[in-house]
Amino acid sequence: MQRGPEDSRLDRLVDLVVQIASGDLSARLQPSPAGDSIDGVIVGVNMLAEELHVSYSDLERRVAERTAQLEQAQQELHRMALTDALTGLANRTLLNDRIEQALTRTRRGAAPPTLVLLDLDGFKSINDRRGHAVGDAVLVAVAQRLQKVARETDTVARVGGDEFAVLILDTTPDDALKIAERALRALRPPIQDGDQVSSVGASIGVRFGSLNQTAHELLRDADTAMYAAKARGRNNVQIFAPAMHTAALSRKSVAQELRSALHTNQLTLHYQPLVELTSGRIIGVEALARWQHPHRGAVPPGEFVPLAEETGLMGDLGNRVILTAVQELATWNARLVLPAAFRVHVNTSPVQFQEGDLTGTVRRAMQQHDVSASRLVLEMTETGLTSLDAAGARTLADLRAAGVALALDGFGAGCSSIGQLRRLAVDTVKVDRSLMENLEVDHQHRHLVQAIVQLVDALGLTAVAVGVENGGQATQLRGLGCKLAQGYYFSRPVPADQMLELLRADQSRHVLPRDDAAGHHLHTAQP
Amino acid sequence: MTPVPPPPMTVSLLSDGLVRLRWTAGLTVTGELARDAVAAVDQVCAGQPRPMLVDMAATAAVTREARVVFGQKSSASAIALLGKSAVDRVIANFVLGVSAVPVPTRFFTSEPAAVVWLQQAGDAAGA
Numbered sequence: 001m002q003r004g005p006e007d008s009r010l011d012r013l014v015d016l017v018v019q020i021a022s023g024d025l026s027a028r029l030q031p032s033p034a035g036d037s038i039d040g041v042i043v044g045v046n047m048l049a050e051e052l053h054v055s056y057s058d059l060e061r062r063v064a065e066r067t068a069q070l071e072q073a074q075q076e077l078h079r080m081a082l083t084d085a086l087t088g089l090a091n092r093t094l095l096n097d098r099i100e101q102a103l104t105r106t107r108r109g110a111a112p113p114t115l116v117l118l119d120l121d122g123f124k125s126i127n128d129r130r131g132h133a134v135g136d137a138v139l140v141a142v143a144q145r146l147q148k149v150a151r152e153t154d155t156v157a158r159v160g161g162d163e164f165a166v167l168i169l170d171t172t173p174d175d176a177l178k179i180a181e182r183a184l185r186a187l188r189p190p191i192q193d194g195d196q197v198s199s200v201g202a203s204i205g206v207r208f209g210s211l212n213q214t215a216h217e218l219l220r221d222a223d224t225a226m227y228a229a230k231a232r233g234r235n236n237v238q239i240f241a242p243a244m245h246t247a248a249l250s251r252k253s254v255a256q257e258l259r260s261a262l263h264t265n266q267l268t269l270h271y272q273p274l275v276e277l278t279s280g281r282i283i284g285v286e287a288l289a290r291w292q293h294p295h296r297g298a299v300p301p302g303e304f305v306p307l308a309e310e311t312g313l314m315g316d317l318g319n320r321v322i323l324t325a326v327q328e329l330a331t332w333n334a335r336l337v338l339p340a341a342f343r344v345h346v347n348t349s350p351v352q353f354q355e356g357d358l359t360g361t362v363r364r365a366m367q368q369h370d371v372s373a374s375r376l377v378l379e380m381t382e383t384g385l386t387s388l389d390a391a392g393a394r395t396l397a398d399l400r401a402a403g404v405a406l407a408l409d410g411f412g413a414g415c416s417s418i419g420q421l422r423r424l425a426v427d428t429v430k431v432d433r434s435l436m437e438n439l440e441v442d443h444q445h446r447h448l449v450q451a452i453v454q455l456v457d458a459l460g461l462t463a464v465a466v467g468v469e470n471g472g473q474a475t476q477l478r479g480l481g482c483k484l485a486q487g488y489y490f491s492r493p494v495p496a497d498q499m500l501e502l503l504r505a506d507q508s509r510h511v512l513p514r515d516d517a518a519g520h521h522l523h524t525a526q527p
Numbered sequence: 528m529t530p531v532p533p534p535p536m537t538v539s540l541l542s543d544g545l546v547r548l549r550w551t552a553g554l555t556v557t558g559e560l561a562r563d564a565v566a567a568v569d570q571v572c573a574g575q576p577r578p579m580l581v582d583m584a585a586t587a588a589v590t591r592e593a594r595v596v597f598g599q600k601s602s603a604s605a606i607a608l609l610g611k612s613a614v615d616r617v618i619a620n621f622v623l624g625v626s627a628v629p630v631p632t633r634f635f636t637s638e639p640a641a642v643v644w645l646q647q648a649g650d651a652a653g654a
Contacts, residue, residue: 031614033553035585040613043588047621050591 009038016045025053084158086136087143095157098167099215105169112209113169114176117222118146118183120162121201121234128389130196137193138200145186149179164202165222173208180206180237203229204237224248255311257293258304262316266292269324270493273502274345274464274486277478282506284377286345286486287325288493289317309349318352319361326376328496330369336503345377345407350384353392359399373403377428381409385424400425407464412452421459429456433467436487440472450480457481535560538567545645546577546603552585558592565601572602578645579603580638584611589618598627605648606632607641 012029019027028046031039082094090098102113120142127135139162146156146164155167166183168176183204190199205226207218225240227248232238261267271285291299308317329344352358366373378399385408388396400406407428408421412435421429431452438445449465456463465477468487477485491502537549546568550556556564568579589597606628608619619634631648635641 031587033585035612035614037613040617043614044617044621046588047591047617054591 007038009042013038013042013045016042020045020049020052025049025056084143087140087158089143089147089164090155090157092157092159095155095159095165095167096215096219098155099218102167102169103209103213103215103218106209106211111170111172112211112213113167113218114171114173114209115207115218115222116166116168116176116180116183117159117205117207117219117226118164118166118187118202119226119230120164120187121203121230123162123200125387126198126200128387130198134193134196134198137196138191138198141191141193142187142200146183149182149186151179154179176208177206177237177239180204184235184237201235203227203234205229205240206237207240221245251307254299254304255307255313258291258307258311258313258317261291261293262313262320266294267317267320268292268495269321269328270495271328271344271499272486272493273491273499274484275490277474277483277485282503283339283341283484284343284345285499286347286379286493287321288347289321290493309351314349314351315356318346318348318358319356322346322361322376323365326365326369326371328499329375330371331496332500332503333371335500336507338503343375343377343405345379347409348378348380348384350380350387350389350392353395354389355391358395359402362399362404363402373399374405377405377407379407379409379430382411382420382424385426386420396425410466411456418455421455421461426461428462428464430464430466430486431456431482433487436465436467436469436473439476446476446480449477449482453477453480453482536564536567538564538571540571540577541580543642543646544577545642546571546579547582548579549582550586553587555588555590556586556593557590558596561589561593561596565596565599569602574602576602576604578605578607578648580607580609580641580645582609583615583619584609586610586615586618589622594622597622598629600629603630605630605645607645608632608634609636609638609641610634611636 009029009032016027016029027049029042031042031046082091082097083089084091099113099115102110106112120138123135123138126138139158142164143156143158146166150156150166150168153169155165157165157167159165166179168179171179184202187200187202190197203226205222205224205228207222207225209218221240221244224244225238228244229236229238238244268290269287270290271287273282274284274286275281276283289301289305291301291304293299305314305317308314325344325346329338332338348358362373362376365371366376396406405427406425407430408424408426409430410432411421411429413432431449435445435449435452439449453463453465462484463482465473465482465485466487468474468477468485468489470489473487474485474489494502533551535551535554537547539547539549541547548564548568554560608615608622610616610619616634616636622628623632623634633641633644635644
């Protein structure tokens with residue numbers, strides 16, 4: 001190939017390559033009409049540059065696409081991290097952020113926010129009895145109702161299983177309270193989901209924010225107010241007051257003390273006899289937990305049992321009661337040889353059946369002390385029995401199969417149902433103490449108690465009248481056909497050693513009443 | 528009076544059953560021109576696949592978009608690219624190498640050799 005002095009194509013080709021190398025992929029060189037090898041190289045470089053340009057553009061487009069996808073995924077992750085998957089409401093993290101933002105605005109002069117905390121009443125029972133699908137539908141419906149009650153600027157959040165919150169901004173305490181009350185009203189109508197109708201209520205705590213308050217304090221105080229609403233019988237709104245905080249602190253410290261009391265000898269059992277009305281013989285005892293606090297003295301069961309339930313100590317407390325009762329029963333039996341039908345009654349709570357290993361605890365206690373399972377009667381209220389979830393019902397069936405008896409406690413106190421009495425697999429029905437009032441003077445009331453006793457009898461169960469305080473009541477009950485009774489008239493609950501003495505006296509004399517050394521009275525129902 | 532520019536391409540059906548596509552010398556074949564060419568070839572073939580001789584001698588360039596069009600299936604059952612210069616060879620090999628051609632395609636500098644190959648390729652394809 002000849003190249004004349006005027007042919008500058010190679011120099012221009014070098015310039016083209018330099019231009020492309022510097023990043024200008026749009027650079028091109030026109031080939032000459034000669035179409036020779038130099039033009040071939042020029043066309044080749046042009047086409048390679050174009051290829052490179054297209055490849056780069058394609059790569060850039062793909063990178064941009066992937067980046068957009070990543071950003072979208074990141075936004076979705078962010079949204080998921082801040083919202084509740086079931087209801088689509090803000091979650092606790094987002095609520096905390098919004099509270100922080102609101103408090104920052106307050107420090108700059110905006111009105112303080114108000115936090116409304118709601119805990120659903122009756123939700124657990126819906127979940128347990130009808131399953132999680134129905135429970136979820138209820139939570140979604142509650143979320144929708146709360147969103148309708150709140151304003152655009154407010155944040156509605158789901159902060160726990162059945163716990164919701166509304167953060168109210170830029171409003172007066174009066175208006176914020178109206179929103180809380182509207183929320184309470186909004187939850188009252190039953191929730192329809194397909195053919196399922198559910199009813200829930202809410203215990204609502206309200207905390208009006210203030211300057212220099214932290215998000216943690218706002219949440220804690222609203223929580224305290226919510227617990228106060230629960231303590232006041234649920235389905236109401238309580239505004240936080242500092243006194244509530246003191247009460248909550250005190251409960252917290254009592255709960256800690258109760259935890260340690262379970263591992264020391266502060267917790268003991270007292271026993272109240274169950275008496276056969278015709279003979280006056282003691283046919284069993286009910287074990288009742290007592291807490292002798294080192295500084296506060298005797299703490300009433302009405303105080304520490306609900307606290308144990310709230311703080312998750314009920315399982316430990318219940319196990320402790322069963323172990324002690326069986327052990328003390330074995331001690332009495334070793335000294336006196338109790339009749340085969342003599343049984344010890346122990347109060348139980350649904351949580352004991354649903355969590356932990358109640359069957360194992362009972363079996364171990366029985367084996368360790370060589371006591372027959374038929375000597376143990378577990379007592380539970382009708383509400384407790386009907387609220388047992390599937391796991392609780394299995395535990396109950398296992399215990400029944402092992403020979404443990406079941407007593408229905410407090411029958412006739414509330415909306416007791418005869419149908420339930422047939423369905424619930426109980427052996428003994430304890431007729432509530434409220435039915436013992438006016439027994440001697442009100443004959444209509446006597447008929448009612450008689451009907452209950454006869455009904456229990458007709459179902460092949462055993463009725464025990466509870467709360468018998470005087471001889472008149474005992475006489476009436478005997479006349480009504482009630483065979484067993486329990487109450488102060490026969491004996492107050494007494495410590496194990498005194499119970500042993502009562503049992504000894506019962507065995508040796510068979511004749512009652514008698515006064516014992518401790519001043520406890522045990523009476524027959526003889527007039 | 529402005530002279531009428533020559534048409535960018537001509538497409539004709541030869542007596543031996545080949546289709547001939549001839550590009551005007553000095554032309555840069557763009558995507559649009561490539562699509563026009565394919566449409567014209569399809570029209571001439573009238574649904575019958577035929578071997579095609581592409582006379583690309585003195586074509587200035589073929590854009591990438593045009594090469595993508597040539598990579599799509601048309602009425603041509605085999606394609607012989609006929610050129611003369613080094614430029615033709617480079618362009619033809621970009622068409623062959625960079626794009627994935629859907630039918631047998633080769634570059635020739637001799638028309639008789641191209642015709643023989645096309646006829647053999649046409650027989651093999653049953654055209």
